[in-house]
Amino acid sequence: MILLSKKWFILVSIGIVLLLMGCQEESSSNVAEENNDAAEIEEIVGIEPGSGTMDIAENAIEGYDLDVDLIESSEAAMLSELQGAIENEEPIVVTLWEPHWSFREYDLKFLEDPQETLGESENIHTMVREGLEDEQTSAYQLLDNFYWEVEDMNEVMANFRDDDIEPREAASEWIENNRDEVDTWMENVEPVDNEEIELAYVNWDTEISSTNVVAILLEELGYDVTLTAVDMGIAFEALSNGDVDGMLIAWLPVGAASYYEEYKGEIVDLGPNLEGAQQGFVVPEYMEIDSIDDLPTN
Numbered sequence: 001m002i003l004l005s006k007k008w009f010i011l012v013s014i015g016i017v018l019l020l021m022g023c024q025e026e027s028s029s030n031v032a033e034e035n036n037d038a039a040e041i042e043e044i045v046g047i048e049p050g051s052g053t054m055d056i057a058e059n060a061i062e063g064y065d066l067d068v069d070l071i072e073s074s075e076a077a078m079l080s081e082l083q084g085a086i087e088n089e090e091p092i093v094v095t096l097w098e099p100h101w102s103f104r105e106y107d108l109k110f111l112e113d114p115q116e117t118l119g120e121s122e123n124i125h126t127m128v129r130e131g132l133e134d135e136q137t138s139a140y141q142l143l144d145n146f147y148w149e150v151e152d153m154n155e156v157m158a159n160f161r162d163d164d165i166e167p168r169e170a171a172s173e174w175i176e177n178n179r180d181e182v183d184t185w186m187e188n189v190e191p192v193d194n195e196e197i198e199l200a201y202v203n204w205d206t207e208i209s210s211t212n213v214v215a216i217l218l219e220e221l222g223y224d225v226t227l228t229a230v231d232m233g234i235a236f237e238a239l240s241n242g243d244v245d246g247m248l249i250a251w252l253p254v255g256a257a258s259y260y261e262e263y264k265g266e267i268v269d270l271g272p273n274l275e276g277a278q279q280g281f282v283v284p285e286y287m288e289i290d291s292i293d294d295l296p297t298n
Contacts, residue, residue: 037091037287038294043069044093044281045081051232052255053279057095060117060281060292067296068093075204082106086284093295097122097255097279099150099206101157107285110278111292118280122255123272124210128246129239130268136245138189138221139197143246144270145185146214152178153274156209167205171212182217192222200228200235200244207249210273214248233259240266248273255279 044061046054049072057070073081078094079102085092086106093111102108126143133140152174159170175182197218201211215225228244236259238244250256250269260269281292289295 037283038289038296040091041068041093041295043071044095045071045078046073046095047075047078048072048231052251052257052259053095053097055258056118056254056279057281060113060115063115063117064292064295065297066292067298082284089284089286091283091287091289093281093283095279096282097206097251098277099153099157099274101154101161101205104154104158105161108282109285109290111281111283111294112290113280113292115292118254121275122251122253122277122279124206124248124274124277125250125252125256126246126248126270126273127239127250128268128270129242129244130266131242132245132268136192136195136197138192139195139218139223139245141189142185142217142221143214143248145187145189146210146217146248146273147185148181148210148213148274150274150276153206153209156213157205160209161205167208167212168216171209171216175213175216186217186220189221194222194224196224196226197246198226198228198244200230200238200247200249202232202235202249203229204249206277210248232256236260236263236267239263251277251279 044057046057048054054070054072060066061068061070078096082092082094082096082102083106084090096102096108098110126146128140128143156167156170156174159165159173160167199211199215201207211227215227218225228238230238232249235244235247235249236256239247240263250260252260283289
């Protein structure tokens with residue numbers, strides 16, 4: 001009788017252990033399934049076709065042999081997709097850059113890029129038309145002197161995003177709060193008498209910020225400033241033709257590389273007005289993915 005009870009005890013114990021193991025495996029499977037964000041990614045949401053950002057995104061997809069589609073869009077449409085995914089905690093991958101106000105508003109992260117197909121760091125360059133130095137020396141000097149930090153640009157962007165004020169007003173507020181720095185750019189620059197100057201810019205918050213700051217300072221010098229929003233490629237072409245006088249929008253060495261290579265012999269590069277920018281594939285922090293290597297491949 002005692003022997004029989006021991007057998008039953010052993011059989012019941014084994015059954016319980018197997019049951020617990022099965023539950024644990026099922027639980028682990030569910031966790032893995034819940035965290036397998038990368039497997040759900042079928043596309044990367046991009047911006048305007050023909051931009052340097054899209055060019056390097058295509059190169060990355062090819063270099064990593066990713067089994068995803070790159071969706072052509074616009075900055076506004078891409079950000080709308082990003083916001084919708086975050087509200088529902090859905091997986092999403094977008095092409096994005098820093099500085100950008102979205103990094104202040106959302107918890108985001110760049111995917112690691114072991115092959116460095118997207119570039120580690122970018123600088124934003126100021127470029128002017130040939131002849132500007134001789135014909136409009138004061139404008140040339142100010143554009144050449146203008147240099148600020150990522151935090152400065154983020155502050156301007158945050159002001160006209162969070163407080164619902166116009167970019168020009170946000171730029172003016174930043175200038176007022178950073179007058180000592182601004183005065184170093186204006187030092188020894190001679191005022192003018194209502195001379196006309198035109199700056200091209202891309203309709204991105206980053207470029208809107210820098211262009212408005214410089215436009216206000218040019219007006220302080222006495223210039224009548226026109227700001228013209230165009231696509232990146234058109235901005236380079238217009239500058240090379242002398243149809244505009246300057247721009248502060250060229251992301252190098254990667255973002256605007258194709259346009260720069262095409263027009264670099266016909267424009268004047270004044271160097272970076274901001275250093276330490278970055279662009280790449282970005283995901284919300286809640287996604288269990290850290291590297292481009294984790295995305296689906298062919």
